[in-house]
Amino acid sequence: MTTVNKRKKPKAGTAPKRHRLLPDEREKQIVLGAIRFFAEVGFDGQTRELAKRLGITQPLLFRYFPTKQDLVDRVYKEIYLNRWNPEWQDWIEDRSTPVAVRLKRFYTEYYPTIVNHDWMRIFFQAGMRNVGFNQRYLRLVRERILLVLCGEVRHECGLPSVATVPVSPAELELYWGLHGSIVYDGIRQYIYGTAVPPEPTAVTNAKIDIFMAGLKPAVARLIKRQAGDGE
Missing domain, CATH: 1.10.357 (Tetracycline Repressor; domain 2)
Known part of the structure; x- marks a missing residue:
């Protein structure tokens, strides 16, 4: 009898494994996402919502930008000074x-x-x-x-x-x-x-x-x- 190998299905409720970005790539992802986010919703937009849109946790966002003002300053540098x-x-x-x-x-x-x-x-x-x-x-x-x-x-x-x-x-x-x-x-x-x-x-x-x-x-x-x- 021929046996057929079946792929193991992920357990219910288990999220697919995410690709881990290098620090520079992650920072760039956050900055570009913040530009789009603030352009759309304005600067009253919350970092919690931004993190959700980026598919990351808020603590991870704060690891790169400890405060919202740090992120805002980085957006200014990216879109105006650079x-x-x-x-x-x-x-x-x-x-x-x-x-x-x-x-x-x-x-x-x-x-x-x-x-x-x-x-x-x-x-x-x-x-x-x-x-x-x-x-x-x-x-x-x-x-x-x-x-x-x-x-x-x-x-x-x-x-x-x-x-x-x-x-x-x-x-x-x-x-x-x-x-x-x-x-x-x-x-x-x-x-x-x-x-x-x-x-x-x-x-x-x-x-x-x-x-x-x-x-x-x-x-x-x-x-x-x-x-x-x-x-």
Whole structure:
């Protein structure tokens, strides 16, 4: 008689054996899962629910990130700091090309960095819960891009240097206006759920052309006011 080998069935209530990840793999799994989780439910989401979604225990999650704030800080580093290209400031300062060309180069790369689901959703969830992402990140944009741009525009237009006449809040606001108009594409798509330009690079370049066309006289007036000479 031929005997047939039968596989042993797991006992009822016994969970299948899980594949154990290496520490670096597990940490990456937690961080990527946290990004998706916070983008979806916001920062009021509980670590217990996050652990459940990841298929791990809450104590295991806390082994990698002892507090929720530690995990939040790691999310900030992953989605904002790690995606920041330090060469962007070098591009803005490159006087071998006109400022408009530098701006187009910068925003061509910056646009896809920020106009995506996780970046936008996390940023606005953080803003609504005062997590602190926004202030840190916008300070980065202000210091490494916009204030640098103020000096480069003045140089190209033959206006007084920033060292001679400091940048006023009103002058800086001009650059925030351009920056905000480009970021708004992401807000429309991932916050409001509406359509964005089918050719974002062409639209962004047009915004820069319009901005640069009226910038010199506007900056000149603001510098004159800042210097105390009146209108």
